[in-house]
Amino acid sequence: MSNPVKTAIVGFGSVAEKMHAPLIDVCPDLALVASVERRTNRCEELYPGVITFRNLDALLEADAAELIVITTPNEYHYPMAKRCLEAGKHVVVDKPVTIFSHEAEELNKLAEERGLICSVFHNRRYDGDYMTLQKLVREGDLGDLVYLESHFDRFRPDVSENWREMEVPGNGITFDLGSHLIDQVVLLFGLPDWIQADIRKQRTGAIADDYFDIILDYGPLKARVTAGALVNVPTPKFLLLGKKGAYQKFGLDVQEAAFKLGQKPEGANWGVETEENWGKVFLNEEPKSYQTLPGNYRVLYQNVADAISKGAKLDITISQAISVLKIIEASFISAQEGRRVSKEDGGW
Incomplete structure (x- = not known):
C-alpha cells in the first residue's frame, strides 16, 4: 500500500474551501498537506496539519507536496501550472485549464516530457x-x-x-x-x-x-x-x-x-x-x-490519485481540454x- 499523495491547494477561495478541499480530504489516496494563501490561514484552520505558504515559490521551495491543485483566477492558471510542472509536480487545474489553447498545448507537452500528471477539474462530467x-x-x-x-x-x-x-x-x-x-x-x-x-x-x-x-x-x-x-x-x-x-x-x-x-x-x-x-x-x-x-465528484480526485500512484489511465486529459478551448x-x-x-x- 503506497502512501497518500501529498497535495497542496493554491488559492483558497470559496470553490477551494467548499469543494476541492473536502474532495481531497475524503480521498483515501490523497493527503491535504499545504495551501497557498496570500493573507489568510483558512485551510489550516479547517484542516489541522496543513501548512500555509504565502506564495507558490515558497511552496515549491519547501518541496511540501507532490500534487498541486490550482484554483486561482483563470489568468494565473497557465503560469502557475507551468511553474509546478517545471518543478516536477503533478497538477490539477480548475477549468478552464488556461485562457488560450496554445498555453494548454505547452502544458501538455511539458507534462508528457516530464512524465507528470496534468489534469483539469471538469467535475461536471460527474453530475x-x-x-x-x-x-x-x-x-x-x-x-x-x-x-x-x-x-x-x-x-x-x-x-x-x-x-x-x-x-x-x-x-x-x-x-x-x-x-x-x-x-x-x-x-x-x-x-x-x-x-x-x-x-x-x-x-x-x-x-x-x-x-x-x-x-x-x-x-x-x-x-x-x-x-x-x-x-x-x-x-x-x-x-x-x-x-x-x-x-x-x-x-x-x-x-x-x-x-x-x-x-x-x-x-x-x-x-x-x-x-x-x-x-x-x-x-x-x-x-x-x-x-x-x-x-459523484469523488471519482475525479480518486482517478488522479490512481494515475499518479498506480499508473491508471487519466480520465480528464489536457488534450481534451485543448479541444474545448479551441x-x-x-x-x-x-x-x-x-x-x-x-x-x-x-x-x-
Missing part, C-alpha cells in the same frame, strides 16, 4: 444528470438522436465584485460555464463539424459576457449549449430528442448545493437526487420518471463576426 444522459445515449432507447439542448441558467441580475465579472483576462460566463457544457457535449458526441455562437453582455453595467448560446453541429445531430444570468424561469437542464422519444430534465445536480451547505462528500447517499426531481422520458406512452444516477476561441470569433466556424478553421 448525476449528465451521467444519466450518457446512459440514455449509450442504450439508444430514444432512437437516432437529432437534438440536444443543455442549459446552465441563473438569475443574478446584479453584476458582482467577483473577478469573473471584472475586467480581467479569462473573465465571463463563456469561460466559466461554457467550458463545462462544451466539455460534456464533446465527451458525448466527439468534435463538431462546425460551431456558431452568440455571446452577449445583457445586464446593466456588465463588463464581462453574461450570456452565450452556442450551436455545435454534428450533421444529423445538433447540440446547443446556453447559459444566462437573467433567466428567472425554469429552463430544462437537458433536453434530448431522438426519433423514438425524448428526455427532459430540470434542476441542477445536487452536489454543489450540498457543498455550499457544508456537507462532507461521503457515504452512500452522496449525490443522490430525490425522486420528485428525476427527469422524464417521453416514448409512445405517458411520460415516465427516469431515475437520475447518483452524481471551440471557445472559435465561439468568440463566431460571435464577433456573425458566422459559422468549421472544424478545419477552428483547428480542433
Whole structure:
C-alpha cells in the first residue's frame, strides 16, 4: 500500500474551501498537506496539519507536496501550472485549464516530457444528470438522436465584485460555464463539424459576457449549449430528442448545493437526487420518471490519485481540454463576426 499523495491547494477561495478541499480530504489516496494563501490561514484552520505558504515559490521551495491543485483566477492558471510542472509536480487545474489553447498545448507537452500528471477539474462530467444522459445515449432507447439542448441558467441580475465579472483576462460566463457544457457535449458526441455562437453582455453595467448560446453541429445531430444570468424561469437542464422519444430534465445536480451547505462528500447517499426531481422520458406512452444516477465528484480526485500512484489511465486529459478551448476561441470569433466556424478553421 503506497502512501497518500501529498497535495497542496493554491488559492483558497470559496470553490477551494467548499469543494476541492473536502474532495481531497475524503480521498483515501490523497493527503491535504499545504495551501497557498496570500493573507489568510483558512485551510489550516479547517484542516489541522496543513501548512500555509504565502506564495507558490515558497511552496515549491519547501518541496511540501507532490500534487498541486490550482484554483486561482483563470489568468494565473497557465503560469502557475507551468511553474509546478517545471518543478516536477503533478497538477490539477480548475477549468478552464488556461485562457488560450496554445498555453494548454505547452502544458501538455511539458507534462508528457516530464512524465507528470496534468489534469483539469471538469467535475461536471460527474453530475448525476449528465451521467444519466450518457446512459440514455449509450442504450439508444430514444432512437437516432437529432437534438440536444443543455442549459446552465441563473438569475443574478446584479453584476458582482467577483473577478469573473471584472475586467480581467479569462473573465465571463463563456469561460466559466461554457467550458463545462462544451466539455460534456464533446465527451458525448466527439468534435463538431462546425460551431456558431452568440455571446452577449445583457445586464446593466456588465463588463464581462453574461450570456452565450452556442450551436455545435454534428450533421444529423445538433447540440446547443446556453447559459444566462437573467433567466428567472425554469429552463430544462437537458433536453434530448431522438426519433423514438425524448428526455427532459430540470434542476441542477445536487452536489454543489450540498457543498455550499457544508456537507462532507461521503457515504452512500452522496449525490443522490430525490425522486420528485428525476427527469422524464417521453416514448409512445405517458411520460415516465427516469431515475437520475447518483452524481459523484469523488471519482475525479480518486482517478488522479490512481494515475499518479498506480499508473491508471487519466480520465480528464489536457488534450481534451485543448479541444474545448479551441471551440471557445472559435465561439468568440463566431460571435464577433456573425458566422459559422468549421472544424478545419477552428483547428480542433
